[in-house]
Amino acid sequence: xxxxxxxxxxxxxxxxxxxxxxxxxxxxxxxxxxxxxxxxxxxxxxxxxxxxxxxxxxxxxxxxxxxxxxxxxxxxxxxxxxxxxxxxxxxxxxxxxxxxxxxxxxxxxxxxxxxxxxxxxxxxxxxxxxxxxxxxxxxxxxxxxxxxxxxxxxxxxxxxxxxxxxxxxxxxxxxxxxxxxxxxxxxxxxxxxxxxxxxxxxxxxxxxxxxxxxxxxxxxxxxxxxxxxxxxxxxxxxxxxxxxxxxxxxxxxxxxxxxxxxxxxxxxxxxxxxxxxxxxxxxxxxxxxxxxxxxxxxxxxxxxxxxxxxxxxxxxxxxxxxxxxxxxxxxxxxxxx
Amino acid sequence: xxxxxxxxxxxxxxxxxxxxxxxxxxxxxxxxxxxxxxxxxxxxxxxxxxxxxxxxxxxxxxxxxxxxxxxxxxxxxxxxxxxxxxxxxxxxxxxxxxxxxxxxxxxxxxxxxxxxxxxxxxxxxxxxxxxxxxxxxxxxxxxxxxxxxxxxxxxxxxxxxxxxxxxxxxxxxxxxxxxxxxxxxxxxxxxxxxxxxxxxxxxxxxxxxxxxxxxxxxxxxxxxxxxxxxxxxxxxxxxxxxxxxxxxxxxxxxxxxxxxx
Numbered sequence: 001x002x003x004x005x006x007x008x009x010x011x012x013x014x015x016x017x018x019x020x021x022x023x024x025x026x027x028x029x030x031x032x033x034x035x036x037x038x039x040x041x042x043x044x045x046x047x048x049x050x051x052x053x054x055x056x057x058x059x060x061x062x063x064x065x066x067x068x069x070x071x072x073x074x075x076x077x078x079x080x081x082x083x084x085x086x087x088x089x090x091x092x093x094x095x096x097x098x099x100x101x102x103x104x105x106x107x108x109x110x111x112x113x114x115x116x117x118x119x120x121x122x123x124x125x126x127x128x129x130x131x132x133x134x135x136x137x138x139x140x141x142x143x144x145x146x147x148x149x150x151x152x153x154x155x156x157x158x159x160x161x162x163x164x165x166x167x168x169x170x171x172x173x174x175x176x177x178x179x180x181x182x183x184x185x186x187x188x189x190x191x192x193x194x195x196x197x198x199x200x201x202x203x204x205x206x207x208x209x210x211x212x213x214x215x216x217x218x219x220x221x222x223x224x225x226x227x228x229x230x231x232x233x234x235x236x237x238x239x240x241x242x243x244x245x246x247x248x249x250x251x252x253x254x255x256x257x258x259x260x261x262x263x264x265x266x267x268x269x270x271x272x273x274x275x276x277x278x279x280x281x282x283x284x285x286x287x288x289x290x291x292x293x294x295x296x297x298x299x300x301x302x303x304x305x306x307x308x309x310x311x312x313x314x315x316x317x318x319x320x321x322x323x324x325x326x327x328x329x330x331x332x333x334x335x336x337x
Numbered sequence: 338x339x340x341x342x343x344x345x346x347x348x349x350x351x352x353x354x355x356x357x358x359x360x361x362x363x364x365x366x367x368x369x370x371x372x373x374x375x376x377x378x379x380x381x382x383x384x385x386x387x388x389x390x391x392x393x394x395x396x397x398x399x400x401x402x403x404x405x406x407x408x409x410x411x412x413x414x415x416x417x418x419x420x421x422x423x424x425x426x427x428x429x430x431x432x433x434x435x436x437x438x439x440x441x442x443x444x445x446x447x448x449x450x451x452x453x454x455x456x457x458x459x460x461x462x463x464x465x466x467x468x469x470x471x472x473x474x475x476x477x478x479x480x481x482x483x484x485x486x487x488x489x490x491x492x493x494x495x496x497x498x499x500x501x502x503x504x505x506x507x508x509x510x511x512x513x514x515x516x517x518x519x520x521x522x523x524x525x526x527x528x529x530x531x532x533x534x535x536x537x538x539x540x541x542x543x544x545x546x547x548x549x550x551x552x553x554x555x556x557x558x559x560x561x562x563x564x565x566x567x568x569x570x571x572x573x574x575x576x577x578x579x580x581x582x583x584x585x586x587x588x589x590x591x592x593x594x595x596x597x598x
């Protein structure tokens with residue numbers, strides 16, 4: 001849906017995609033309420049900020065993933081690309097380059113991987129599933145080969161700023177000389193996520209490229225016959241997804257203040273799940289950034305809440321797997337109509 | 338209508354057009370031309386190569402051989418954008434609509450109107466689309482619904498509006514009435530005549546003999562990729578055309594029928 005006006009013939013009833021988004025939002029609220037009962041510490045400002053921080057990486061990946069899914073494709077490489085981008089930035093910092101340009105080059109490395117995905121999919125006519133599966137192996141392999149599978153540490157405090165810094169942090173000195181954190185502040189990654197989500201939504205709804213992304217996913221042949229440059233549109237979407245994976249890599253590695261070539265395994269599945277829970281259709285042509293953000297937070301809250309309730313990581317996987325299947329099932333029901 | 342000699346330069350000249358897919362020869366050495374204000378019917382059974390020929394003219398398919406002239410100048414139509422640049426618009430049999438987008442988005446797909454900041458100008462596109470659609474069908478409502486929710490007739494109207502909104506000089510209509518009811522078919526026929534009188538050249542692919550004899554000035558018949566006959570409509574009757582379509586030849590005793598005219 002491009003015109004998200006919600007004006008159906010029965011003006012008070014929301015249209016299909018809005019309905020999906022509202023049900024996702026209700027699910028999110030239900031989860032928050034449920035977890036507030038199971039663990040008292042869940043519903044606190046500090047934990048809220050922690051969820052925000054934890055979700056920002058998945059959220060960034062989900063923005064790019066949503067664009068790719070709307071074109072009717074899929075990007076399985078984002079977890080590996082995230083790791084490779086971090087490794088590239090880490091190695092460049094080790095070579096003596098300042099943090100900011102090194103991070104920019106890391107993001108560029110991610111964008112390059114995405115661009116290669118786009119070229120392989122459009123020019124070599126390999127299906128997105130296979131092409132990005134290949135890139136998933138290649139990017140992970142390069143990351144491990146470059147580092148010998150060892151983490152890169154001692155990158156300096158400046159490297160940790162993006163992932164650990166925050167706005168409006170209030171710290172008070174106590175009488176005993178120890179600082180007390182009054183307000184943990186709004187973490188940079190959360191602000192970055194909001195900015196990128198707003199930018200992504202703007203591009204999808206208000207710019208020609210967004211219109212073309214929807215048209216390619218909706219009916220590729222029609223888009224081509226109407227004069228849409230289908231190949232360029234797809235390459236653009238995969239490049240954006242790669243660049244956002246790079247950015248997510250910077251945030252994650254910066255938070256750890258260490259580059260881990262093993263990071264981000266299976267993150268692509270969380271990003272896909274977030275998009276699908278938020279109403280994106282794997283058949284293409286349907287999806288929204290706002291929906292995917294809700295989806296990201298459902299996964300983030302689920303993970304955080306289950307952790308706080310002391311659920312084992314294995315059970316968490318089972319639950320998230322069930323949630324994903326449930327979301328896709330709802331999507332199918334919607335398409336059958 | 339045909340009393341005057343046609344103007345010198347045809348709008349479209351397709352010369353010795355060939356198209357091969359691997360070993361399959363879909364179109365063989367077909368030549369056809371089209372003058373302003375003329376409707377040329379392109380006939381043949383399924384797989385005769387008529388859609389293929391037209392797709393090459395609309396830029397959806399590249400030539401294997403031959404050349405296309407627009408206003409006497411040779412052109413290279415590699416993509417649909419190229420064809421549109423020369424004013425060649427196509428109404429595809431499949432309609433070529435993106436189902437998840439609304440009417441205005443489909444009408445302007447690939448040629449979106451933008452504000453001076455480069456954003457999509459939804460307000461202007463909506464207003465223009467409303468105008469264009471209401472000219473064809475004053476009852477056209479629900480412009481903001483995705484086109485998958487619209488009726489076959491409404492979808493057809495969008496496809497037609499898209500072709501004529503951008504000042505087509507040449508219009509290719511591929512089975513424009515196949516999905517339509519009687520009143521909508523009549524609307525398309527009226528529109529065809531109106532556009533023809535405005536000087537637009539029209540290629541009409543149709544199976545409906547009634548349409549063909551009502552609307553066309555000339556017909557060409559294709560069989561197994563070849564052009565097996567090109568006639569002024571007065572010179573043939575339905576039986577002649579059917580014989581050409583099915584057997585690839587005219588009835589044995591055939592003579593031009595319109596000589597008295």
